[in-house]
Amino acid sequence: xxxxxxxxxxxxxxxxxxxxxxxxxxxxxxxxxxxxxxxxxxxxxxxxxxxxxxxxxxxxxxxxxxxxxxxxxxxxxxxxxxxxxxxxxxxxxxxxxxxxxxxxxxxxxxxxxxxxxxxxxxxxxxxxxxxxxxxxxxxxxxxxxxxxxxxxxxxxxxxxxxxxxxxxxxxxxxxxxxxxxxxxxxxxxxxxxxxxxxxxxxxxxxxxxxxxxxxxxxxxxxxxxxxxxxxxxxxxxxxxxxxxxxxxxxxxxxxxxxxxxxxxxxxxxxxxxxxxxxxxxxxxxxxxxxxxxxxxxxxxxxxxxxxxxxxxxxxxxxxxxxxxxxxxxxxxxxxxxxxxxxxxxxxxxxxxxxxxxxxxxxxxxxxxxxxxxxxxxxxxxxxxxxxxxxxxxxxxxxxxxxxxxxxxxxxxxxxxxxxxxxxxxxxxxxxxxxxxxxxxxxxxxxxxxxxxxxxxxxxxxxxxxxxxxxxxxxxxxxxxxxxxxxxxxxxxxxxxxxxxxxxxxxxxxxxxxxxxxxxxxxxxxxxxxxxxxxxxxxxxxxxxxxxxxxxxxxxxxxxxx
Amino acid sequence: xxxxxxxxxxxxxxxxxxxxxxxxxxxxxxxxxxxxxxxxxxxxxxxxxxxxxxxxxxxxxxxxxxxxxxxxxxxxxxxxxxxxxxxxxxxxxxxxxxxxxxxxxxxxxxxxxxxxxxxxxxxxxxxxxxxxxxxxxxxxxxxxxxxxxxxxxxxxxxxxxxxxxxxxxxxxxxxxxxxxxxxxxxxxxxxxxxxx
Numbered sequence: 014x015x016x017x018x019x020x021x022x023x024x025x026x027x028x029x030x031x032x033x034x035x036x037x038x039x040x041x042x043x044x045x046x047x048x049x050x051x052x053x054x055x056x057x058x059x060x061x062x063x064x065x066x067x068x069x070x071x072x073x074x075x076x077x078x079x080x081x082x083x084x085x086x087x088x089x090x091x092x093x094x095x096x097x098x099x100x101x102x103x104x105x106x107x108x109x110x111x112x113x114x115x116x117x118x119x120x121x122x123x124x125x126x127x128x129x130x131x132x133x134x135x136x137x138x139x140x141x142x143x144x145x146x147x148x149x150x151x152x153x154x155x156x157x158x159x160x161x162x163x164x165x166x167x168x169x170x171x172x173x174x175x176x177x178x179x180x181x182x183x184x185x186x187x188x189x190x191x192x193x194x195x196x197x198x199x200x201x202x203x204x205x206x207x208x209x210x211x212x213x214x215x216x217x218x219x220x221x222x223x224x225x226x227x228x229x230x231x232x233x234x235x236x237x238x239x240x241x242x243x244x245x246x247x248x249x250x251x252x253x254x255x256x257x258x259x260x261x262x263x264x265x266x267x268x269x270x271x272x273x274x275x276x277x278x279x280x281x282x283x284x285x286x287x288x289x290x291x292x293x294x295x296x297x298x299x300x301x302x303x304x305x306x307x308x309x310x311x312x313x314x315x316x317x318x319x320x321x322x323x324x325x326x327x328x329x330x331x332x333x334x335x336x337x338x339x340x341x342x343x344x345x346x347x348x349x350x351x352x353x354x355x356x357x358x359x360x361x362x363x364x365x366x367x368x369x370x371x372x373x374x375x376x377x378x379x380x381x382x383x384x385x386x387x388x389x390x391x392x393x394x395x396x397x398x399x400x401x402x403x404x405x406x407x408x409x410x411x412x413x414x415x416x417x418x419x420x421x422x423x424x425x426x427x428x429x430x431x432x433x434x435x436x437x438x439x440x441x442x443x444x445x446x447x448x449x450x451x452x453x454x455x456x457x458x459x460x461x462x463x464x465x466x467x468x469x470x471x472x473x474x475x476x477x478x479x480x481x482x483x484x485x486x487x488x489x490x491x492x493x494x495x496x497x498x499x500x501x502x503x504x505x506x507x508x509x510x511x512x513x514x515x516x517x518x519x520x521x522x523x524x525x526x527x528x529x530x531x532x533x534x535x536x537x538x539x540x541x542x543x544x545x546x547x548x549x550x551x552x553x554x555x556x557x558x559x560x561x562x563x564x565x566x567x568x569x570x571x572x573x574x
Numbered sequence: 575x576x577x578x579x580x581x582x583x584x585x586x587x588x589x590x591x592x593x594x595x596x597x598x599x600x601x602x603x604x605x606x607x608x609x610x611x612x613x614x615x616x617x618x619x620x621x622x623x624x625x626x627x628x629x630x631x632x633x634x635x636x637x638x639x640x641x642x643x644x645x646x647x648x649x650x651x652x653x654x655x656x657x658x659x660x661x662x663x664x665x666x667x668x669x670x671x672x673x674x675x676x677x678x679x680x681x682x683x684x685x686x687x688x689x690x691x692x693x694x695x696x697x698x699x700x701x702x703x704x705x706x707x708x709x710x711x712x713x714x715x716x717x718x719x720x721x722x723x724x725x726x727x728x729x730x731x732x733x734x735x736x737x738x739x740x741x742x743x744x745x746x747x748x749x750x751x752x753x754x755x756x757x758x759x760x761x762x763x764x765x766x767x768x769x770x
Contacts, residue, residue, distance in 0.1 A: 076744045144743070148741075150741075153741075153742065156743055281717045281720070282719070345715075349722050366636065372629075385618075386610070386615040398607070398608050402600070406600060410593065416640055417644075418649065421653065421713065422585060425740060494708045495708070496702075499739075499741075500747055
């Protein structure tokens, strides 16, 4: 066997031994594998959409194009981001809390429900071209002149499976924080939950104790607090999407059985408010909070120090309780019947608070790194900086479009989806996730060494330049009037679209390089080995670290960082 | 002829300049940070004062953006407050992925506040006015069962197309009415100025 084949099959130096994995390591790696597979789906779809924006293809006739446009963000967010984030947090919460995951079985259910659910709606969209977009503006999802009700029902069922898996994840996270493992002294569940959700810190703020220049002591570490806080938004988001899905399913089932329901029974604007309230908990609440939490965790792990001004970081997480739940109306600034008070209050000024909460997380992370100089430019550090830059670019772009005056000429243009959405998701979120993946890789694989640092560098630069470039050229087209959900047939914005497609190709190259590097690190045999059962109990997080035994000092003592 | 007409084109140019400048600054800053962070340094301490100043700066920045646009972008006050003091109103209907205009080309007076009142009979659409070069003059969402009124003042002669700016299913592909709006009576044409 040649060296190449040997490495391809067994990984670099044969160092990765799937039989050595604990159940929690194996489970987390399965989340990562499926998350990356679905990232590949979204990346290939994205590339096809980019090509179609350069020159409309016969293969991508409108029905298929819009079906792909519907599947692309849903696969990207639910199939990739959710799995990567949920997988990492399912491992990290017990790791940081030093107690077993509340339910290993439930974590398995979460994984498979999401994997199956995503495939269900993706495959349904592929076959039937059900295409109401992720926005589902009423009554489009129930427009049976354009879509088959059975196709829609299968699609919505797929999304519902993802949401049920999501609810299981939230339950597992919050229970892990608050429950008392067998044989432990009783845990203060209420205090743990209050601390995790930032309520303790909010209380200190309003009693004037937060301003003192000493860090407060807490039951729950800052990253776990961020995970818990983001999980609340995930919970509400899943509830709203499930409710909306059931509503749409009622119309579909009625149609299938020949009893058409009046779509006018549901107020389209009220539905839009309701839906965006829930959806924005992912876009603005969940992403920003989970990302902030991951930044803090990475900064701590990279520097080995407490996060700078940690009490204010906690306060910002608590403040997001107000911000992320009242921010949705910036999506309705171009809806003329939306009350002006909501446009200005929620749409403009609450949204502007996200500049503060995210800017605060940005500053705290950079300051933590700065005070620990000199640092080695490792993969986690460089991807973390890329993620920070991504949000530094994307959040102000979002604040600009969340302005009544500017929204009149930006809404639904490529500006929204380029410099804001794609830069936030691809550069900000994904590079942060890559930082976590590079950091966790040796921990989850019991010391497997990365196949090639040079390829990791290629991955970094191609992803960073590709992501920012694509967002920038889409944004330039948007400022020239190019819409985000429209096919242009006359080469109206050709130069921008060619450059955006080239940038997109760079992103795809980055992903292929990364995937190749990971496969050569772990080996194909290693990847298959992930699905073998482990004999160790789930309370063993990594070999030699069984968290079933209560640590000393006893709970109630500060968790520190 | 006025030297500067603050129209949608002007606002977009201003935004392009501001955001481009910001991008250059933030990319440079992160680059500088990344190169410095690996170098040996003495005791690095960042005082809480710097942190509080940063938070204050963000708060001022976030609020001032809206105050500035409210006081400089001409259409914002009409947008938020509404007005019955318009010179002409055009009732447009959209349904079954087709536009129905009261006349083939809407004749619009220059420098007068006019209202486009658009009604959807089925789905959610978007109502957008576009120049010949495909740049956008303005847009709004068209939600069924609700009033969708856009108040606008044109300051340049020109002919504009109407295009749906919201996805309404694959059958909505190509919902464009070319030369749907003609503005006359200005002392300059679109080529020289714009519309706000």
